[in-house]
Amino acid sequence: MEELIAARVRTVKPSFVREVLKAAGRKDLISFAGGLPAPELFDVEGMRQATLEALEKDPVGALQYGATEGHAGLRGEIAKLMAERGAHISPDQLVITTGSQQGIDLIARTLLDPGDVVLLEQPSYLAAIQVFELAQAEMRGIGSDGEGVLPDDLERQILALKAEGRAPKLIYLVATFANPSGATLSRERRVRVLELAAQHGIVVIEDDPYSELRFHGESVAPMVGLAQEVEGAENLSVYLSTLSKVVAPGLRVGWMVLPAWLQQKLVIIKQASDLHASTFAQHVGYRYLQSGRMEQHVPKIREAYGQRAQHMMATLERLLPRVLQFRAPEGGMFLWASMASGVDTMQLVPRAVDAGVIYVPGAPFFANPEGHAHHLRLSFSNSTPEQIEEGVRRLASVVMD
Amino acid sequence: MEELIAARVRTVKPSFVREVLKAAGRKDLISFAGGLPAPELFDVEGMRQATLEALEKDPVGALQYGATEGHAGLRGEIAKLMAERGAHISPDQLVITTGSQQGIDLIARTLLDPGDVVLLEQPSYLAAIQVFELAQAEMRGIGSDGEGVLPDDLERQILALKAEGRAPKLIYLVATFANPSGATLSRERRVRVLELAAQHGIVVIEDDPYSELRFHGESVAPMVGLAQEVEGAENLSVYLSTLSKVVAPGLRVGWMVLPAWLQQKLVIIKQASDLHASTFAQHVGYRYLQSGRMEQHVPKIREAYGQRAQHMMATLERLLPRVLQFRAPEGGMFLWASMASGVDTMQLVPRAVDAGVIYVPGAPFFANPEGHAHHLRLSFSNSTPEQIEEGVRRLASVVMD
Missing domain, CATH: 3.90.1150.10 (Aspartate Aminotransferase, domain 1)
Structure with missing residues (x-):
């Protein structure tokens, strides 16, 4: 067989x-x-209350089919959370995913043809590598130190590829408390990566499951927020996050921030993939975020x-x-x-x-x-x-x- | 862009x-x-009770990451439900999906290379057509009448393809109360389709969201159950179903019944896609099925x-x-x-x-x-x-x- x-x-x-x-x-x-x-x-008590509230206030919304982009209320709460993280985005830019893992897979399915080059920090999240393998992409590692990827190495690799007549399509990064390295990319490096992406027309994916888990030191704004200050970068910036590490992984509620041209295409792929993320879980997540308990x-x-x-x-x-x-x-x-x-x-x-x-x-x-x-x-x-x-x-x- | x-x-x-x-x-x-x-x-009351029970009896199970194959308890309840529908399967054959839509997509990703031929009843479920389009498959419609697909037309098409030196990889059917035709494939035709599949080494996917919604007439066993009586068919039979039409679509709890060789590969693709379906929704579905309220x-x-x-x-x-x-x-x-x-x-x-x-x-x-x-x-x-x-x-x- x-x-x-x-x-x-x-x-x-x-x-x-x-x-x-x-x-x-x-x-x-x-x-x-x-x-x-x-x-x-x-x-657990917060989850219990959020569920009871979801089923009491909008039982049909929580149990019926929903929009592929996700529940409007949840998208609104997430836009507020994004603003607190330093990225002022519109709820319209969001797609709710079945965990942020699905975001990586959807972006790969939407953008990658076999043989396309993906640049990713070295070392990198295992299940992202698995997604890019499945997409039959060619992966190239960007060198890094204790502060994350080295922009100079990134530029060197982009130029080397261009010299071969090839153009990398994606840069994939966990910029804050990276998995597995734990490193956090400085603001200066984030801006430099965005400048290189804009200059060469490469989509940058920042996967951010961990940034709320800061023990000490100053937080750094997500790249999708910084992109608003870098000419040409906003249209190439994708951001992924999730409730998994701060609320509960079992909800499988993740989200993507996307530029409009990419969101439209990706939503069609998402619809074919699973119609939409669990509305039940989305409504519970919405009520939980709204409660202020997080x-x-x-x-x-x-x-x-x-x-x-x-x-x-x-x-x-x-x-x-x-x-x-x-x-x-x-x-x-x-x-x-x-x-x-x-x-x-x-x-x-x-x-x-x-x-x-x-x-x-x-x-x-x-x-x-x-x-x-x-x-x-x-x-x-x-x-x-x-x-x-x-x-x-x-x-x-x-x-x- | x-x-x-x-x-x-x-x-x-x-x-x-x-x-x-x-x-x-x-x-x-x-x-x-x-x-x-x-x-x-x-x-709604049943959902409320199921959620409270899930969070009371196993809060960690309901909120933590889970196995890609799905929650063991839910798989057990679904195996019982499958037996009532006329298919005696093992819980090990099951994979819980984010709605049965994901099952169609996962099977396409696991089995189809661009250009592969998919035979599907004519007319057929829209979002399945969309999945096969995305997989770059070549779709061929099988003729049907008020009782579903015509096995003779199926055989004619298989033989015509073989004469071109090509082999179809998949047959996709909604055998009971088809979407959109409403037709139900008779037991005799189901067996004949399975025989043809076994003879020519084609995987048969029966998508079954609706069979519990019978107003009158006698129910017909799912093809995955009948396959146990057709030599060589069991290893080629895939069955998809969901709680969407009988409990709530918002849960996005679907399932697949798969032969072992296919399940192993598909679980790897599922893991890259979204790690697993919402454990929260799975635990609620499990408690609901267990309660006997369905x-x-x-x-x-x-x-x-x-x-x-x-x-x-x-x-x-x-x-x-x-x-x-x-x-x-x-x-x-x-x-x-x-x-x-x-x-x-x-x-x-x-x-x-x-x-x-x-x-x-x-x-x-x-x-x-x-x-x-x-x-x-x-x-x-x-x-x-x-x-x-x-x-x-x-x-x-x-x-x-």
């Missing part, structure tokens, strides 16, 4: 996270692997994650001194670490699982994984301080073995 | 239903257009739709005698009607809208629309008897003008 499968699908592999999460079914396993929010911090609740998540990050870093320094290098993130859910080059973190996984701890090895996060086997990603969001202590102890027993 | 859009997207047009629904924003308009369930029949509630929907169908047919016969031909459906939501050939129902739309009534013209339901301009689809599910009376009166004023 395998011959019936489409050619492009035959080459796509399940993401490593999927495999890791399966292994993590073991009850005694401490997982630093998945990017899961802490379930004990879910605002503003009260997010600081609790921020504080807890900040403490967990701090605790993980201190424990790593205590139990794995000098063996594991990392840079302290200013927010988000991840610690990106490196061992001595020569260590292969993928090969360590089975022994780590035997010891009762799991992480994500670094190589799969790179479009070109060579030379990146010594990295690993540790998530601190979904483990209690006790679990962090014990998990790092187990990791140390394997690494120091 | 248009040049950045992917080649295959440039040719895809918004579905006519989308346009029609926009026009239907007019408050005084009576819509026989969209396939919307009657909102006054939503079991069995009590569906007969009410069935009775109301049966009366509405009856009322629409009687009113059409009274106000448009001999002008509009149709066949009485045994269930579902649609009446498929024809005017004298020569009448173009698409051209009538603006005058109908002016008169305050809207329907879907027939031509877009055909892969090859030539010669089908005199058909139209009338939905009776979403209008009260009074609206049906007044809507048909308005339609008659336009047609008889």
